[in-house]
Amino acid sequence: MADPQAGTDYSVLAAPQPVQDSTKVEVIEFFGYFDKFSAALEPSLQKWQTGLSADVLVRRVPVAFGTQAAYVAQQKLYYTLEALGKVDALHQSVFDAIHGPARARLDSDQNVLAWAVKQGLDEKEFSANYNSFAVTRKATTATKEQNDYRLAGVPTLVVQGQYTTSPSQAASTATATTEAASIERTFQVLDFLVAKARS
Structure with a gap:
């Protein structure tokens, strides 16, 4: 090469x-x-x-390209999995859910929570982390970082x-x-x- x-x-x-x-x-x-x-x-x-x-x-x-709820929900999903120590276990599963035969619509807070519960995650713990200041801040920081890099x-x-x-x-x-x-x-x-x- x-x-x-x-x-x-x-x-x-x-x-x-x-x-x-x-x-x-x-x-x-x-x-x-x-x-x-x-x-x-x-x-x-x-x-x-x-x-x-x-x-x-x-x-x-x-x-998150723009402020659409789906983008923000999926950012928060990733950072919630990170907070719970579940990225290694479930990161690929999120892709499979969205792009596999089920075509899951993980495009809202409600749909993300329902999916997480189906994966065996505790509803209260997931929801508390998903709605936390720490996860929201990480999602905001991620958007700033993508803008700093001027991603297309x-x-x-x-x-x-x-x-x-x-x-x-x-x-x-x-x-x-x-x-x-x-x-x-x-x-x-x-x-x-x-x-x-x-x-």
């Missing part, structure tokens, strides 16, 4: 953003539960994470606050002609950018 090229396989931000931990290489996945491309990327991202060295920090940031779509992966790539950008190479190939190319580019950020 030829080395990924700036402007083709990835972009260099004109205004780099600060990272949470300067002792690590930070990778942010901006995603939306509503987005089929985020859903398609997720299994490969989980697999990629298992092989990472300790100096790489991966953060997920759920986006998801999924978008950011390395060390300065490089971005995505399956659609990685697919611009001639070899990435299928969804699977564009996802594979995305992680080749991501590995390259992580190494670049270390140097």
